[in-house]
Amino acid sequence: MTESKQNAPYWNVRELVVIGIFAAVIKVSSILVALVGGGMNPLTLVMKNLLFTTLLVVLLYKLRKFGTLTLFLGVSALVSAMLLGGSLVLIPASILAGLIAEVLIKLLGGYRSPAAIMIGVAIYDALSKLMSLGVSWFMLREQPKMVIMGAVIVAVGYCGSLIGLFTGRYFVKELRHAGIIHQ
């Protein structure tokens, strides 16, 4: 091979494609859940978060590299803002939460450790929800009691995220059985 490993970019194009596809799948999945579940209700809230976290866990198993989570979040937030009307204000908060989670994963043993991935994703979910509550507070600061409603919604969603950690592990095992992901 002629390419020097020293000159090779940190991200190769395959990895970037995987991140893009997963970002699209996660977005489409949440739309599907809303359609099947009949709009915004506790059930769809749990399911959306469950699917999000499940796919995130699968992504981190597929691409075991520092920066995957942060890049995924940045891409997802950018496209959501442009296309689907997502909040631009949440982009820096989301990326910060992702970075913190990735540092934690690295400290806990890196991407080779399943426990580190699960803890890291759990922390990311918690941080991002707290940050979105923080942004809500700015919007609702004249009526802080309304943040209680937001907190309840976030808590319900987080239950889905926690379940998603385990369903993510389950599907990784299935992908191994299918020969798509290797040990």
Next chain:
Amino acid sequence: MQVSFTSNGPETALHHLDVRTKMLISAVASIVVILLKSVPALALLSLASCCYLMLTRRWRVMVISWLVILLLWITAVGFMNLMHLIMPKMGATGMANMLIPFLRSLVLVNTLLAMALSTRIQGILTTLRSLHLPYWLYIPAAVMVRFLPSLVEDMRQIAEAVRIKGYPLNPAALLFSPWQTIRLLFVPMLFRALRTSDDLGIAAELKGVGYGSTISRFREQRFSRFDYGILAVSCTFFVLSLVINAYSKVTTFMGM
């Protein structure tokens, strides 16, 4: 709410607006509304944003969105009053205090909806290219935008295949057989995604994506006079609302 990337509505003035203009308006609006505390200032901005949204001429979506916001506002008012009844120590809620958060939401929803309803997915891809993003951000973002419509179609076919096998797809199925429903919908989607990413990764390698130090741009996007005009009008309203906010006090609106 119609998904924006299936924006199939009639071509309107907003469709000719550069996506970057619309993004800028949304971004500035989301910061300005946080700074505003005055009802008149927010009311002015809400009115302006409603007029901005009306340029899309998607009346049904507009009315539904506003009704949803109204419903949420009424629910919140009811909820706050109920909490006051149960816990009088929490204190009564002024109408103005209830109105401000919802006017903020109205402005945000209007600006984001205007962007979502008037932006074709092709325009997003062109805009992404014109932002001169580093390749490690551009490639996944472009892939995400490119494959959103394809995955929506895949999802439709997967749902169809589930129905063919005789499984229901409704809220009851999600409630009483959540694991089965997730499996039926999610497993094909996951494998499809992984296959697509492999195929596309191969195609990208073969096309030399990500290996050039510079890339040329076949289509260049430029702001038009219409873009500058809308930006100027938007800035005017933002500045005006900030000025009104600076000289207003927070007042009780309906005397509650």
Next chain:
Amino acid sequence: MLKFTDVTYTYPFADRQAVDQISLQADAGQAILCTGSSGCGKSTLIRLANGLVPHFFQGSLTGKVVVAGTDNTDRPIHAIGHDLGTLFQDPEQQFFALNVTDELAFAHEWRNTPPNLIRQRIMAAADRFGLQDLLESSIHELSEGQKQKVALASIMSLAPHILILDEPSANLDPEATRELALLLGELKRSGITLLIVDHRLYWLRDLIDQVLVMEDGRIAERLTFQQLDDDTLRARYGLRNTTVHDHRNQLSCVTSHAGAISISGLTFAYQGKAPLFTDFSVALPKGMVIGIIGDNGVGKTTFARLITGLLPMKSGTICIDGKPVTPKELMHRSSIVLQNTDHQLHMHTVRKELEAVTQRHVDRADAAAVDAIMQEFNIYHLAERHPQSLSGGEKQRLVIACAVIRQPDILILDEPTSGLDGANMAVIAATITRFARQGACVLIISHDLELLERVCTCRMELCSTGLKTENTKE
């Protein structure tokens, strides 16, 4: 131009060689066909030629692959791409853009070609491949043949010397296949080296200089196309026919048979579009295999969805054996096998996939029935495998097995043999015929002339005005 010398390769995590001692040579202006049954190593041959092996797939490689005078291991994939282009079976999955012009421009942008030169090359490619009217079209609006032309134009605008085509005819109708053959002939005459991997053989007769038949990773035969006419030889290697007759118009019309399934007054239109069916009536016979034919966009797949209850009719009734059926009953008594097998597989193992169907429709998992159907479709040895790990032919057999095990009154198959080798196609053809003889009404939507020739006993031809019969005037 393209030379393999004693190439042997094993994929990572694999316990056997994918190809073994492969040697071949293709000069400028030559066209080579590589064919063989599923799993023989054809796809690996492509990957070796375009450099995906070893740069993308890694694994263990011995021997030499030389493209335009340079060993593939001495340069990266994108450099090989300057000399060699690859056209895959599903072009849409490899498009990066959403419209045709941007897709044609894409690879040039990444090579930092100046914009005015990109424009020239796009216009030249559009002229060469007849895409002038499609330049501002969305890729989602294109037919399969058009998508393939766009992919081909995109590759050829980069001026490679060698073109590899992976199952190029798999998704094409006969007319588009003929057009493709003409296009490839032109490219060959202009000096391009062609390496074509395909199961369908008939359309290549006038194009191919040499045929390589692969088996178990080795080149088992090196032939001329005429030598491939040998029926015994083709049967030995599980190949399709070299001559196929288009006898669609010779099939008797469905109206000349007594109909047990009657559709009356069917009216349907997609929202905002012109009606596809207006007061449409037809009676479908049981015990026969009916080929649904018609131009693209005339409503073949929509008809299939309507008579299985997947789409609601605006008006109309459907009766089975004289009794009207509701859409819900219809879904229970019919089965449709869609084109994309990946969308139809949900369970952890092949066995569970079939058991889930029997549980759903028979209220119990019938282990004996599941075993029997797996034997019939030659997937018994795959029972504990994950459905998504199967090959294309195995998946196709599985989804059809899932449909057949339900014992539906109406069975519809949409392109059931697309991309399948001769042996798999024969298994599916035999099953379809057997199932029809058991008394079901089987409808097939397919461009596979060979399959239609084998199994169809009558036709239902749709046109813009409805059902085309012998009496319908042009």
